[in-house]
Amino acid sequence: MKRKKQSEEGGISPLSTFLKAKKWSFSRLQGRLAPYTFLAPALIVITLFFFIPLVIVFILSFTKLDITNFGILEWWRPANWSLDNYVKIFTNRFFPRILGNTLVYVALTLAFFNVGMALLIALITTHINRRVGFAFRALWLLPRITPVVVYIMMWKALAGPAPMGIINNYLLGPLGIGSGEYLLNTSPWVFVILVNGFIGASFGMILFSSAIEAIPKEYSTASKVDGATTWQTIRYIVLPMIKWPFLFVTTYQTLSLLTSFEQIMLLTDGGPGLYQTEVWALTAYHRALTSYFGNIQWGYGSAWAVVLVVIGIIMAIIYLRVFKFGELVQEPKIDRL
Amino acid sequence: MKKLRIRSRIVVVALTVGLLLIGGAISYAQETETITITVRARAKPPMENWRGDNFLLAAEELNADLKTAGDPRRVEIELIQDNMEWGPFLSEFVLGYGAGEAPDIWLTGHEYIGAQAEAGRIIALSEMLKEFPTFNLIIDGLWNSTSYKGKIWGIPQDAEARPLYFNKALLKKLGWSNTEIAALPGKIEKGEFTLYDMLETAKEAAATGVVEIGNGFWTRPKNGPDFTAFYYAFGGETIDSFTGKLVFDRAAGLKYYKFFYDAAQTYGSMGCLGLDWSGAWHPGVSGSKVLFWIGGTWQWAEWAEKFLKEQGGESYMWENFGFGLIPAAEKGGKPNTLTHPMAFLISSQSKYPDLALALIAKVTNYGPNTRHAIASTHLGILKDQTEYKFYKGSRLLSETLYMLDYTTFMPNNPYWGPYSTITYEALAATVGGDFTPQEAVDFVVDGLQRELGDKVIIR
Structure with missing residues (x-):
């Protein structure tokens, strides 16, 4: 009954219903197929470039495929599959360091920049002159739209040793701090977080700003009339009303940071000390795709990547529970009246 | 009327010449076959560019040789050289081979010979080398670096000391x-x-x-x-x-x-x-x-x-x-x-390994090798290269040459x-x-x- 009603209202009835119908006509078939035709390109692209690679990576993670046996090892045969790679990961002497680095990197970047700084910028720029706020937000987009290699070269120039390094030469030097060392060697984590945070903050900034702008002005006006301070307005009106974008940004940016490594690779390549700034995704890349003498282990690297996917899924489930995602996506009660 | 006749004759002559030229070109194209030899090298620009650039000069010489010998083949070089990291450089070759697109000549570190020989991606050169006596110029000890399981798989390209x-x-x-x-x-x-x-x-x-x-x-x-x-x-x-x-x-x-x-x-x-x-x-x-x-x-x-x-x-x-x-x-x-000698290897996917080796023979000589040695301060690999007029010009190469007596290799x-x-x-x-x-x-x-x-x- 409900389905029939949907169809009458212009909803999409399943193709199977149409096929069971007695009266066929080409135009009706065309009408029924149209939505699937529109979906097909996306489905093909996702299947080709996401699901199939995902399955291949998953299978590879159970094999010992590497540069020495490529073209020789029949990796697709279950006889060549084992859990050795996973055992190697969890018994790796440096596994705790890499895991710790990943957690520190994600937590600090997320807290201070991708969510914290993003929220701060959004709040400030929506509470000042509209044009100035817009210009300020546009400036914060620059790190995101700058090509990553150029962006990292800029940071290297900033962190360079005296007299070339900009921070050393114009900031620390005149203040008499340090002895002009290469700052990527002395404080690599500061730079890893800054570099990623400056890019990451803009994403949350845009979403938070638009969410704040969308809050009807009457609420804040009413709160002012009631004598609320700016902080109280933010705490009791703005923040509760941007809960949904807050969940989205936190979840999305956590997963994004977990899998990001390109900036770290270009900046420190996991150094300067052994695995000092090496995060999980970078290890997967190093193991699977690059090493000085070409010790390239596709199987082992895939296992690192698969574990990362599992960590990501667990994190996403935790977020959905903590933020009570189910309640957030319920239809607004007002619409039922 | 007379003018018209002259014009007609000119047109006839022009057409005849044109047809002859086209015919000649077609006949030349039918007689000769242009073969592209791909050379893949890792080189830091601008110091090490001669690693690949020497092949561009060598191709002209080889084509002259082929013409004189009545061989209808002619070579042209597709040169790809950049300063890629070793790991990706190796992956590129292995995956390229997997896709059937390996270069004919691959210039790489000698230590990759074992793995590539085992996988059948490169060919043994021991027998083919005999046809090119210029390879006898290479310092005997350097052949150890390109030998694996009793066969020679690569031609040393340069050497260096690590002082x-x-x-x-x-x-x-x-x-x-x-x-x-x-x-x-x-x-x-x-x-x-x-x-x-x-x-x-x-x-x-x-x-x-x-x-x-x-x-x-x-x-x-x-x-x-x-x-x-x-x-x-x-x-x-x-x-x-x-x-x-x-x-x-x-x-x-x-x-x-x-x-x-x-x-x-x-x-x-x-x-x-x-x-x-x-x-x-x-x-x-x-x-x-x-x-x-x-x-x-x-x-x-x-x-x-x-x-x-x-x-x-x-x-x-x-x-x-x-x-x-x-x-x-x-x-x-x-x-x-x-x-850590670099070595020229020939892919087993190369359709013309004889031409690839002929090109390598051309660049394995005093002139081309010295150009690279001086520009990049790598050591020469040829016997008596220190006596070569232009090699002598580099003080560093002369003063570090004795180090080859103390050298070691990676396996x-x-x-x-x-x-x-x-x-x-x-x-x-x-x-x-x-x-x-x-x-x-x-x-x-x-x-x-x-x-x-x-x-x-x-x-």
């Missing part, structure tokens, strides 16, 4: 006289100045403020061939000559890791691991912040061209930098260095990659203070056995 460089100005600040500085390479060669003597000097330099702590002695900042020379200096072996398997020697390994542990923890050195090459390492050594460092002869050209051009390039460097062999581990011991074993990764991780952990020397050895033994099983011999 211990020292900063003369900093030694003077430390109180060394010009005579003492000038005598240092000789003392190293005789085994009178050892690795620990070097560390003592480095420690003194750091203690007196001549260099900062950590800057007494530097190696390269990342994994690479240089470390193997130190392992050899302490009596280590990497290959079992009887079985061809990789070898790790616990006793030599312990001395090797103790040396680097001491260097970092006791002697104020080794503040170099993990540094960015162009951001910190090159500026550090070329900027007179480091007393002793291990580098390659090819870096001499790099420092002159990229880092010290404004200060006077090579003339500044001759005044301020000196070099000797890597010192012996003990008094009276033998110093060493390590050569051509398919599993050198994992071996090198594990032994280097232990070294980096030792330098960082994460491992004691004994822990480093245990880590290596455990890692090698787990990774390579019976493919490695632990002694």
Whole structure:
């Protein structure tokens, strides 16, 4: 009954219903197929470039495929599959360091920049002159739209040793701090977080700003009339009303940071000390795709990547529970009246 | 009427000439076949560009030879050369081969020969070489680096020494006289100045403020061939000559890791691991912040061209930098260095390996090889090359040539990659203070056995 009603209202009835119908006509078939035709390109692209690679990576993670046996090892045969790679990961002497680095990197970047700084910028720029706020937000987009290699070269120039390094030469030097060392060697984590945070903050900034702008002005006006301070307005009106974008940004940016490594690779390549700034995704890349003498282990690297996917899924489930995602996506009660 | 007749004749003549030209071109095209030979090389621009550029000149010569010999084939070169990292460079070849797109000529480090020969991606050249006597010009010892399981799989392209460089100005600040500085390479060669003597000097330099702590002695900042020379200096072996398997020697390994542990923890050195090459390492050594460092002869050209051009390039460097062999581990011991020859390999997917080898023969001669040697400060690979007029012009090449008498190589074993990764991780952990020397050895033994099983011999 409900389905029939949907169809009458212009909803999409399943193709199977149409096929069971007695009266066929080409135009009706065309009408029924149209939505699937529109979906097909996306489905093909996702299947080709996401699901199939995902399955291949998953299978590879159970094999010992590497540069020495490529073209020789029949990796697709279950006889060549084992859990050795996973055992190697969890018994790796440096596994705790890499895991710790990943957690520190994600937590600090997320807290201070991708969510914290993003929220701060959004709040400030929506509470000042509209044009100035817009210009300020546009400036914060620059790190995101700058090509990553150029962006990292800029940071290297900033962190360079005296007299070339900009921070050393114009900031620390005149203040008499340090002895002009290469700052990527002395404080690599500061730079890893800054570099990623400056890019990451803009994403949350845009979403938070638009969410704040969308809050009807009457609420804040009413709160002012009631004598609320700016902080109280933010705490009791703005923040509760941007809960949904807050969940989205936190979840999305956590997963994004977990899998990001390109900036770290270009900046420190996991150094300067052994695995000092090496995060999980970078290890997967190093193991699977690059090493000085070409010790390239596709199987082992895939296992690192698969574990990362599992960590990501667990994190996403935790977020959905903590933020009570189910309640957030319920239809607004007002619409039922 | 007469004019018309003349015009008609001109048109007829023009048409005839045109037809003859077209016919000639068609007939020439039918008689000759143009073959594209792909050359893939890794080269740091602009110093090492002759690695590939020599082939462009060689193609003209080969085409002349082919024409004279009545061979209808003509070659044209598709040259791809850049400064890619070794790992991706290797992956590109392996995956390219998998896709049926391997280059005809692949110029790479000799240590990849074992793995590629085993996988059947390159061809053995032993028999084919006989057709090109110019290959007899290559210094006999270098063929060892391109041999695997009794066959020759590659043609050496260049060689180098990895000297211990020292900063003369900093030694003077430390109180060394010009005579003492000038005598240092000789003392190293005789085994009178050892690795620990070097560390003592480095420690003194750091203690007196001549260099900062950590800057007494530097190696390269990342994994690479240089470390193997130190392992050899302490009596280590990497290959079992009887079985061809990789070898790790616990006793030599312990001395090797103790040396680097001491260097970092006791002697104020080794503040170099993990540094960015162009951001910190090159500026550090070329900027007179480091007393002793291990580098390659090819870096001499790099420092002159990229880092010290404004200060006077090579003339500044001759005044301020000196070099000797890597010192012996003990008094009276033998110093060493390590050569990592690049080699031309021919892909088994090449349809014309004879033409590829003919091109390699053309670039394996005094003129082309010397052009590359001088521009990149790599050592020559040919007999009597030091007598060649243009080679003599390079002071560095002449003064470092004796180092080839002390040189060592890395093994051509398919599993050198994992071996090198594990032994280097232990070294980096030792330098960082994460491992004691004994822990480093245990880590290596455990890692090698787990990774390579019976493919490695632990002694």
